[in-house]
Amino acid sequence: MEILLTNPALKAVITDVSEVAGHIWTKGWGERNGGNITVNITEFADASWQVMPALVPAIAIGCTLPQLKGKYFYAKGTQKRMRDLARFPMANGSIIRITDDCAHYEIIADQPVMPTSELPSHLMVQNYLLESGSRYKATLHTHPIELVAMSHSPEFLDAKHITRTLWSMIPETLAFAPLGLGVVPYEVPGSVQLAEATLNQIHDYDVVLWEKHGTFAVGQDIMDAFDQTDVLNKAATIYLRARSMGFIPQGMSDWQMSDIQRIFSLPTQRPC
Numbered sequence: 001m002e003i004l005l006t007n008p009a010l011k012a013v014i015t016d017v018s019e020v021a022g023h024i025w026t027k028g029w030g031e032r033n034g035g036n037i038t039v040n041i042t043e044f045a046d047a048s049w050q051v052m053p054a055l056v057p058a059i060a061i062g063c064t065l066p067q068l069k070g071k072y073f074y075a076k077g078t079q080k081r082m083r084d085l086a087r088f089p090m091a092n093g094s095i096i097r098i099t100d101d102c103a104h105y106e107i108i109a110d111q112p113v114m115p116t117s118e119l120p121s122h123l124m125v126q127n128y129l130l131e132s133g134s135r136y137k138a139t140l141h142t143h144p145i146e147l148v149a150m151s152h153s154p155e156f157l158d159a160k161h162i163t164r165t166l167w168s169m170i171p172e173t174l175a176f177a178p179l180g181l182g183v184v185p186y187e188v189p190g191s192v193q194l195a196e197a198t199l200n201q202i203h204d205y206d207v208v209l210w211e212k213h214g215t216f217a218v219g220q221d222i223m224d225a226f227d228q229t230d231v232l233n234k235a236a237t238i239y240l241r242a243r244s245m246g247f248i249p250q251g252m253s254d255w256q257m258s259d260i261q262r263i264f265s266l267p268t269q270r271p272c
């Protein structure tokens with residue numbers, strides 16, 4: 001059975017995932033199979049999901065995540081392309097169910113598409129979000145060109161410094177990415193070290209820059225995770241355009257930025 005046919009609310013969420021995957025390809029952030037997405041879709045599950053048979057034997061996550069017992073996620077498939085997911089989300093991703101031991105998952109729909117190799121790190125973050133009482137549902141890893149370019153400069157591997165630089169480019173960066181940008185020094189893709197360092201930064205930031213690699217973002221939904229990444233990358237683009245014109249951009253002043261924070265009552269920690 002195709003699970004979206006009987007669940008219009010879930011279909012709307014998966015349509016958003018498709019739209020974001022299309023944007024990522026168009027922006028040049030998702031070459032080949034680059035990037036990963038997970039979305040907690042447990043709120044759309046009904047009793048029938050509990051008895052849906054696993055399409056392949058249960059697969060070990062590699063760690064135990066107590067908050068995820070019986071939870072359901074949409075996950076992009078391993079080796080799948082964002083540009084293909086944009087057109088066929090259920091052939092390039094799957095719905096998984098976390099087993100009662102909190103250490104395995106089963107693929108239940110629509111096809112036995114194996115989830116991303118980065119699934120453990122995405123699920124560790126999902127576990128943290130639930131543990132902290134957050135209502136955030138989505139995680140997004142992608143390769144935004146200008147932010148990755150900035151991460152090649154040791155100067156910008158300081159979270160406070162790169163956050164201030166990006167916020168000062170246009171007022172909207174501060175308004176729509178109010179927690180700023182965390183930084184994780186280079187680690188091997190897919191490694192436990194990268195997952196743990198990311199989780200550490202996600203305590204304080206919605207978007208984290210992985211040195212010489214990409215970004216990892218969390219959001220209330222996939223659009224929110226994408227928008228925050230996009231807003232920060234826009235600021236990075238403005239910074240780099242100014243540098244390529246031969247000058248260092250002046251940036252908004254501290255008082256101009258604190259004015260924005262005060263007038264719009266911007267959050268200093270995750271709002272929900």
Ligand SMILES: [Zn+2]
Binds near residue numbers: 034035141142213214
């Ligand atoms: Zn990557």
